Amino acid sequence: MPPKGGKRKSNVATPVQAVSPQPPSLVESLSYAHYPRPFKNPNYTKNANRRAKSAKQVIGAEREREKLGREKLKAQGMDVDWTEDPEATSFTSIEAPPSVLPQKRYCDITGLEAPYTDPASGLRYHDKNIYELIKSLNPASMQAYRSVRNPHSVVK
Template sequence: MEKNSSVDSLDISLLARPFRNPNYKAQPRRNRNLRQIIQNDPVQNEPSKFSYSSIEAPPSVLPQPKYCDVTGLLAIYTDPKTRLRYHNKEIYGLIRELPSGADQEYLKLRSSDVVLK
């Protein structure tokens, strides 16, 4: 019987656990609407700085993503012969089977075609 009492003392399922913390106190909410944000915006009168009321932003420092010329998916590779961008090896096989001149049509859609004079 003593073994059961020691096991019962170690059993955490028998401990009383309240659902909520009795010491928890909710913080007051600070929700503001757009008018309050704009009125309290200290940078509103300075056009050179960015704020909630200005929509201008500096250009992105990330490089532009390159998309596959055939599927429109994210292009990881570029064919060195035709300069077409492609997503995977299945598309590469399709690019290799294109008739002559079709690659220039794809490049023309991307505005990267070569015009020989």
């Protein structure tokens, strides 16, 4: 083993020799990355002003399109006997009523189901091992765990 702090090698004094290009590796030779992609339009320019629509906007537009189609059929004299119930809840309805089932409670530390709540800190925990960990936390950490679940929770 050479001694530490010995002579440093420098590549400044060594002349640079002409290096022949190395053949491509197996991975590079089997890669399709350099082939042209026929499914991409080379003249495509992305519109920077375009924004994504929310699900509510998309569903509303679909409803309007269906309504216009029905009105067009009625104008042509076709028999359209379908009426839309605006209060009906369907798989496309975002305004569904809240669930009647109780909200599930999860451990603030592990994410497992939490049947217990610490009365002092308000943190939910899964078992006694997690409770021991909660007792050793400082108030700032407890507040951080509570804020993950509910950002407006402040315990005095």
